[in-house]
Amino acid sequence: MMILVRMNAPIILQFVTPLLILLAKPTGSVPVGVCYGRVASNLPPSSDVINIIKSNGISRIRLFNADPEGLRPFSGTGIELMIGIPNEVLPTLANGMISTSINWLQSNIFSQVSPTQVRYLAVGNEVLLKDTFYSQYLVPAIRKLHLALQTLGLADKIKLSSAHAASVLSISYPPSSGLFDPNLLSVMTPLLQFLSETGAPLMVNVYPFFSYINNMRYVSLDYALFKSPFPEFDQSLGYDNMFDATVDAFIYAMEREGFVGIPVVVTETGWPTAGGNAASAENALAYNGNVVKRSLNNLGTPKRPGIGVEVFLFDLFDESDKGGEEVERHFGIFKLDGHKAYEIGFN
Template sequence: MLNAVTLLFFSTFVFLASADANQIGICHGRVGDNLPSPHAASLLLKSNGISKARLFLPDPAILSAFNATNTELIIGVPNENLTYLASSDANIAQNWLKSNIFSFVSPDHVRYLVVGNEVLYKDTFYSQYLVPAINNLYNALQILGLDKKIKLSSAHASSVLSSSYPPSAGAFDQQFLSVLVPMLQFLNQTGSPFMVNTYPFFSYINDPTNVPLSYALLGPDAVPVKDGDLVYTNLFDATIDAIVAAMEREGFKGIPVVVTETGWPTAGHMVATKENAAIYNGKIVERVRSGVGTPRQPGVPVEVYLFDLYDENLKSGGEFEKHFGIFSLDGSKLYNIDLN
């Protein structure tokens, strides 16, 4: 979903504080030329009770701004850094971490390092470097005594699946297995999550005949989909369970799934409205807070990051790409949604 980012245009995820183990998050994209400053954004987060943030790039100004407010951070390692990190060793990776991250933020404020974003979808050149880079960074964290505190993973597009219907038939695309299987081994051994970006909005607009709007929106009148003994009432749950089934198909059971991006736009398409965005994001918040889990994994909390904090006027692609914001630039909400 995310377009290529540069050092000038970067993205940040923010978690919403809640009594429910902080499972709900917001993605703060910065692909725009009219966005509030990092300092202003940090004040907005604080005023809304938001205590955690994820940065797509380790930008010094952003790290410093959120470090000053003791924000717990989830920091991305850019795709373009994977080649260097993969060809280095643990000591060089350690120096990279110190120079790019720990010089600007305390390790105590870092929760995850997300190594690469949608590499297998949009930056396949870097795919061969993904797991080696993760391993070197993990070894560096071990040297620093931080491997138990800071977890490593990578965010994938849901297109890593070649099959997702029904969810129990979930399977990874064969062409990605040479990367995914070693990664799953790493996640399993280190207790780290599998991260996925999923957008029922795109599934609907790309195939409205087979994806009913209500099923994409988590609507109450969605026609249930049966998968053996399990019943699905929305595409969100079905996608997560398809990922779980795909991991189990490769022999990995129990790896948690973190939804690193999901959301609904408010303009740029006939179903991209504030009303639909309020329905979708509101239902996601309700489900996560309830801890209901999914049909395949009932009662297992799902960590979710809503996209996006602001609209981003420089996003490429369809017009709707620019309109995922939940907040306006002055800090007011674009639509009614309970985030506290």
């Protein structure tokens, strides 16, 4: 496949550095993280939540907001965290001095948990589609935060990125045709440049469930659930599930813009247990169980075999107060009493 080169970017940064990142990636299994959404009024006490997480061998958690009530219980637990920086904070960080970002990080995050527990900062969530007003502030805020982390001596430890919906791709099928929405490139291109420079991953939210529900005429349930008996071939690569196809579509889309080797982290993926068509504990186990198995076995995708995809399953518990369709409130892997909604393992 032809690789497009952005002539205004240094070749070494664009190609050699990301390639070295890939070559240096460890060959062991990739731990599976879980999202801890807290849009609910009936969640278990924090001490019980930590016990559930640790007793099930879960070592990474994604928190969507840097609020003290959510962060403080994780202090000293050894659990690695992905912490979200809300969309509405982006203008303040983008327009402020580096000291503004330093103060925000210290006041909102590092005063609650040690920097050693922070693996990622997810700056904004689905900004390009959900909160377009903040799009112009996304990359400037990320760069200010990076300078702040450099000042604090934490830039090598904590990686900065931003989570995006799969619909930032205007073309996702077949995977080799993956293409970012041209209307979003004014933000996506400088973001990819930053990720390439710093070795940070592209963060994407991938939901084959919704792809199936919204395109049942073209997408089979078996393909969404990793149960397809026959692979679909694209440039000699065989795809038997939508998860791999979607991740590879992002990889091809990045290459099409001249960026090779940027890792992909799936910041949200999951399957509901109730509330709609195909939503059941059986299907949730089939989907999430296969996602876990692929990460733990370091399978990777057809385009990047043997390079395990880091994932964060959605969600720790059902979120009773979420808006939208009923199905949105039934992604919980655990019941409120700590028992599993279905028998999934994490190690």
